[in-house]
Amino acid sequence: MKVIHVSAECYPAAKVGGLADVVGALPKYQTNLDYESAVIMPYYNNKYAKNSKYITDFKCNVDLAENSFKAVVYKVENSFEDLGFHLYQVKIKDLLDRENVYGYQDDTERFIAFQKVVLDWILQFIKAPEVIHCHDHHTGLIPFMLTQCIKYKSMRGIPTVFTIHNAEYQGEFPFEKLSYLPEYDLEYSGLLEWDYAINPMAAAIKACWRYTTVSPNYMNELPYASTGLDWLFDTEREKSVGILNGIDADVWNSSTDPMIAKNYSVNTVEAGKKANKLALCEKFGLNPDKPLVAFIGRLVYQKGADIMAGIFDRALDANDINGLVLGSGDPHAEFLLNELKEKYPGRYNTFIGYDEELSHLIYAGADFLIMPSRFEPCGLNQLYALRYGTIPVVRTTGGLKDTVKDIGEKGGFGIRHEHVTVDDVALAITRANKLYNDTDEFKRIRKEIMKIDNSWENSAKEYIELYNLIAK
């Protein structure tokens, strides 16, 4: 193996959001470019684990202060053939092997133990990987442990890349838990510290060889993004590279997608979208003759969840449109979105929950997809929407700015707005409605966006170039 990706999520084994999509696709594209790639992630007690066959690859004990846990690294049988890369999963009984990925009181312990097992596993390799690529804060202590912990001294020369998918989540924990880490020279504790706590995101930025952001624009924004690490991002900037996420064109392909009502390509987009819209509208009691504006995502502040009901309320009041939301998260946002169904029967609906299949049908059946994000490191939804001929309506921020051009600009194909306010987003939806009623232009844009190539090929190459640069 040349590169080992370490992550808490990887599609299809476990997905909470976009991190899973990236870690489930990038390694496959790297392998296709002859750069052999593997993923190691936790083993969760979920549907994927129940339906998979495992081969034991490595066993060890992992200690967290006075507690000791048995750990096994499994290889998923046929993962290379089925997924396009080797997939390994770390099972730590009574700690990591739970149903959900996150949300437990002992998440700190769970992910520290995971990272230690990953390094113990690599330590016994006959041939070390050329690069270890860590994703988000759950793997952020690895660059530190590799360079500082006595136990891993022999692996110090392995370069590390750390990718920030979302700098808002940093995984901080108090110094009282320092004893969970393997022995190191305490003089270097500063590398772990930010704001009087151990901060795995900050530690990764300080200790890794290179860090990347999932879009070039997010990299420029980070020194001013008020994540609490602004100063660090500013001073370590020389180590950063912005590489735009891609999409897995095998999974996200409207011509072959088994999860949608009717497959279609650029040439059959009219009939294809019509059939999918019909299926979607039937499911949710909406009118297929009206434009359908949808939102898919985690209902959190980042995504504008707190004003989502207000946005749809205002937009539905001002325009003869349908609205649909798929998501879960903040209970108050969920409550308001459910309440809205009663105000606009036959015009608006909400599906609270996580439903991969439904998300595909929405990308295929909606006319517009809104993303009123306060910040967006890259965003994949707008890329999926484009691929399925659904016009994105996005806030001008992060990766959304890098990937969506407003129809007011030359060659524009989407709708952008500047602010995350009910007013601004509702106005953007009014522009979308206007575009929908300009039938010829609407149909032309729909075809054009399906042709945009946002697949992983280019970005996978950029990562390999970065690895080659540091793995001399």
Ligand SMILES: Nc1ncnc2c1ncn2[C@@H]1O[C@H](COP(=O)(O)OP(=O)(O)O[C@H]2O[C@H](CO)[C@@H](O)[C@H](O)[C@H]2O)[C@@H](O)[C@H]1O
């Ligand atoms: N209720 C639901 N049901 C079904 N599917 C749902 C769903 N809610 C979300 N999804 C799916 O989850 C993914 C979300 O991906 P994003 O990249 O847009 O956001 P996320 O904030 O999770 O990722 C973070 O990491 C990614 C990857 O780097 C960055 O693009 C992004 O900006 C950053 O915030 C998409 O595949 C979407 O379809």
